[in-house]
Amino acid sequence: MSLEIDGIGISFGGIKAVDDVSFTAKPGEVTSIIGPNGAGKTTLFNLVSGVYAASAGRVRIDGKDVTGLPAHALARRGMARTFQNLQVFPQMSALDNVMTGCHMQEKSNLLADLLGLGPARRETDRSRASAMAALERAGLAELAHRPASEMSYGQLKRLEIARALVTGCTILLLDEPAAGCNAVETREVDDLIHAIADEGKTVVLIEHDMRMVMRISSHIVVLDQGRKIAEGGPEDIRTDPHVIAAYLGAHGAAEAEAAAHA
Ligand SMILES: Nc1ncnc2c1ncn2[C@@H]1O[C@H](COP(=O)(O)OP(=O)(O)OP(=O)(O)O)[C@@H](O)[C@H]1O
Numbered sequence: 001m002s003l004e005i006d007g008i009g010i011s012f013g014g015i016k017a018v019d020d021v022s023f024t025a026k027p028g029e030v031t032s033i034i035g036p037n038g039a040g041k042t043t044l045f046n047l048v049s050g051v052y053a054a055s056a057g058r059v060r061i062d063g064k065d066v067t068g069l070p071a072h073a074l075a076r077r078g079m080a081r082t083f084q085n086l087q088v089f090p091q092m093s094a095l096d097n098v099m100t101g102c103h104m105q106e107k108s109n110l111l112a113d114l115l116g117l118g119p120a121r122r123e124t125d126r127s128r129a130s131a132m133a134a135l136e137r138a139g140l141a142e143l144a145h146r147p148a149s150e151m152s153y154g155q156l157k158r159l160e161i162a163r164a165l166v167t168g169c170t171i172l173l174l175d176e177p178a179a180g181c182n183a184v185e186t187r188e189v190d191d192l193i194h195a196i197a198d199e200g201k202t203v204v205l206i207e208h209d210m211r212m213v214m215r216i217s218s219h220i221v222v223l224d225q226g227r228k229i230a231e232g233g234p235e236d237i238r239t240d241p242h243v244i245a246a247y248l249g250a251h252g253a254a255e256a257e258a259a260a261h262a
Contacts, residue, residue: 001027001061001062001078001170001171001202002024002026002027002061002062002063002202003024003025003048003059003060003061003079003171003202003204004024004058004059004061004063005021005022005023005024005044005048005057005058005059006022006058006059006060007021007022007056007058008020008021008022008047008048008056008057008058008059009021009054009055009057009226010043010047010052010053010054010056011055015226016226017040017043017226018043018047018223019040019225019226019227020056020057020227020228021040021044021057021221021223021226021227021228022057022228023219023221023228023231025171025202025204025219026202026218026219027200027201027202028197028198028201028202029197029202029203029218029219030194030197030203030204030216030217030218031202031203031204031205031217031219031220031221032205032206032213032217032219032220032221033045033204033205033206033220033221033223034206034208034210034213034220034221034222034223034237035222035223035224036224036246038225039223039224039225039226040223040226041206042175042206043226044223045081045173045175045204045206047059048079048173048204049074049081049173050068050069050070050071050073050074051071053068054067054068061077061078061079064077075167075169078168078170078171079169079170079171079172079173080101080164080165080167080169080171080173081164081172081173081174081175082160082161082164082173082175082177083160083175084175084176084179084206086156086160087160088148088160089148090147090148090149091148091149092147092148093145093146093147093148094135094140094143094144094145094146094147094148094151094159094162095128095131095132095135095144095145097148098131098134098135098159098162098163098166099127099166100163101131101134101162101164101165101166102127102130102131102167127166130166130168131162131166132144133166134162134163134165134166135159135162137162137165137192137195138158138159138161138162138165138192139158139188139192140155140159140162152185153180153181153185154181154182154184154185154186154188154189155185157177157178157179157180157181157185157189158188158189158192160177161177161189161192161193161196165196169201170200170201170202171201171202171204172196172201172203173205174193174203174204174205174206175205176205176206176207176208177189177205177207178190178207178209178212179207179208186209186212189212190212190215190216193205193216194216197218213234214234214238217234218233219231219232219233220232220233220234220236220237222240222242222246224246229242229246230242230243
């Protein structure tokens with residue numbers, strides 16, 4: 001499903017944190033949001049995912065207006081999100097962590113579930129099977145019954161993606177999916193994101209790692225001080241003078257160039 005952001009904005013104390021931003025993220029593509037610290041990337045995610053109410057603009061999923069819907073209503077329309085900081089339960093198994101993502105769709109009653117009653121029981125079995133499939137998808141099936149506390153950082157980042165996938169989402173928002181990962185872990189996250197997009201899902205991510213952004217993005221949107229200053233394919237962005245001036249700087253441009261030849 002396509003995600004259309006149309007002139008969205010919000011101010012905090014008179015400061016426009018996100019100002020008249022528009023772009024469309026398409027199914028089967030990875031759209032990356034980049035920009036310097038404080039550019040408005042996370043605020044944009046918060047607007048799109050129903051955490052903040054926009055003061056201007058619209059959000060549409062496949063042409064249907066979903067502006068202002070709360071997170072759970074957006075989840076029912078196929079949107080899932082991960083956060084910048086890890087949100088896992090360390091003492092719980094990988095499988096149970098992913099199963100916490102199932103509750104968005106579940107109608108089961110906790111008491112009935114505890115008593116082991118039929119429909120609730122079947123619902124839980126279904127959730128467990130979906131969670132296991134999501135773990136397999138993320139290359140974590142072997143760790144399903146291990147506590148999250150035993151997993152490496154890269155595995156935890158993929159665990160969070162698995163938890164978003166288990167909702168059956170068609171639009172996936174990932175806030176810095178490779179932050180804190182080493183080069184090998186970043187590649188594993190890359191591969192997973194690629195595979196998810198190849199399945200036809202719409203992936204939107206925020207990422208600071210320019211090598212990763214240039215490698216995996218079909219489309220890049222650049223924010224600076226709340227405004228969109230450029231958008232296009234990796235090659236357009238790499239060579240855009242506004243982007244080089246406002247964001248990449250000499251160091252970032254060299255990194256992006258190196259990524260192009262990696
Ligand atoms: N809840 C809030 N109240 C007040 N100001 C806020 C709030 N959330 C964000 N801001 C401000 O909005 C601006 C954009 O912040 P945001 O966190 O979206 O940037 P970012 O691009 O995600 O930065 P980073 O790369 O550091 O995560 C900043 O000036 C920030 O201080």
